Amino acid sequence: MSQTPNSRPTIRDVAKHAGVSKSLVSLVLSDPSKVSSLRRSRVEDSIRELGYQPNLAARSLVAENRHAIGVVLGELQNPWVLEVAEVAREALRAAGFDVLFSAAAIHDGQGIGPAELQALRDLRVSGLLVVGSADDTASFEAALGETPAVFVGSGREPHANAAVVSVDEAQGFSLVIDHLVAGGNARITHISGGSGPVAALREAAYHRAMQRHGLRQQVQVVEAGPSLQAGYNAVAQLLASGARPDALACFNDLCAFGAIQALDEAGASAAVTGYDNISLSSLGRISLTSVDSDFQDLGRSGARLLLQLMRNPQGKFARQLTISPRLIVRASSVGNA
CATH class of the missing domain: 3.40.50.2300 (Response regulator)
Structure with a gap:
């Protein structure tokens, strides 16, 4: 049975080719166990020969x-x-x-x-x-x-x-701050992830961890976002203001990548941490300390x-x-x- 050039075979074409009703073809597609093996084989042969592919969106309108x-x-x-x-x-x-x-x-x-x-x-x-x-x-x-x-x-x-x-975001940022403090860092700035719910959880965890270490006076949050560009822009502006933090605890790894780039361009140094431990973080040229979720x-x-x-x-x-x-x-x- 020939098809119009560039046309896509329909369920009606399959039914005509197999010599069965359209409803039977639908049943073979949706619940083949309810169709006899002989009739199911005829329909499946026609599907293969015509190259028919069910339209998922159309089928979903009538059946789950x-x-x-x-x-x-x-x-x-x-x-x-x-x-x-x-x-x-x-x-x-x-x-x-x-x-x-x-x-x-x-x-x-x-x-x-x-x-x-x-x-x-x-x-x-x-x-x-x-x-x-x-x-x-x-x-x-x-x-x-x-x-x-x-x-x-x-x-x-x-x-x-x-x-x-x-x-456990609280545990994650506690690990970050504990590590940075143990390394002699006190001026630990949080480069935030913006206004989303996960960013809010991580920022709150940063505040609690800093307070636990008696570093409430050192708390500083710089609004950024979850992207590399957001991290870069935030840290570039921070450094341009004359600030020189000991460490940057970033919202996620991408944000931390941007922070590292901004530090390099400014000729500044600081400990930098990320969050999520994406695969790029382990590359030798990056070697980012990160919370592995x-x-x-x-x-x-x-x-x-x-x-x-x-x-x-x-x-x-x-x-x-x-x-x-x-x-x-x-x-x-x-x-x-």
Whole structure:
């Protein structure tokens, strides 16, 4: 059976080619176990011969994608998000699910909002995994509806049918400040991540850790953002003002990369730490001390918790998992005091 040049075969073409009804083709695609092997084979042969590919969006309008999970990615400039998402994807695929990705480009510092979740929920996926900072001022209940969801590294609290996997930010920044103080640094400046919820958690942890060490008078926070450029701009302006901190405790690794560049260009030195321990941080030319939030554990835990929610939404299990971080000490914070 010939097709019009550049046309895409439809489910109607498959039905005509196989000599069956369109509804039977739909049943083969959605629940093949309900179709006899002979008729199923005829339909599958026609699908292969015609090169038919189901339209996922169209199918979702009439039936739930029972074997698909949506993953929403925020902070796309941060490799940490992709590292966590890839681990989760492998775990979800191993459990028999297809994974649909939606990228949310976050530039206002507020994180992923309800609209990004609604876009995937409209495809009627069985569950949603959100990786990256999420807007802590927004309500996600309407966007989620009955769809189970897990937020990973979002800075949000669990609610209704949504669970959370997070890093112990207080412990992470305590490790940073303890390390810097032990190295003889007192004037420790925090280069913040902006206005998002995770940035707020890390800044609060910085304040507590400095106070615990009796360094309240040395507290200084410089507004920046989660990107390399934001870190560079913030530290360049700080140095231009004449300030010379002993150490820069940065919101994340990208921010720290920018801070190091600004220090180099100004001919200044300071201990520098990051957060997330992305793979670039271990390169010899960078050698960044960083808080390792264990993206492997975050990804696997997020996938496992989502599968639990999907199988048993009312189950009695922890809806909030907290990962304990560790500090990876490298050259960027050693020998600058």
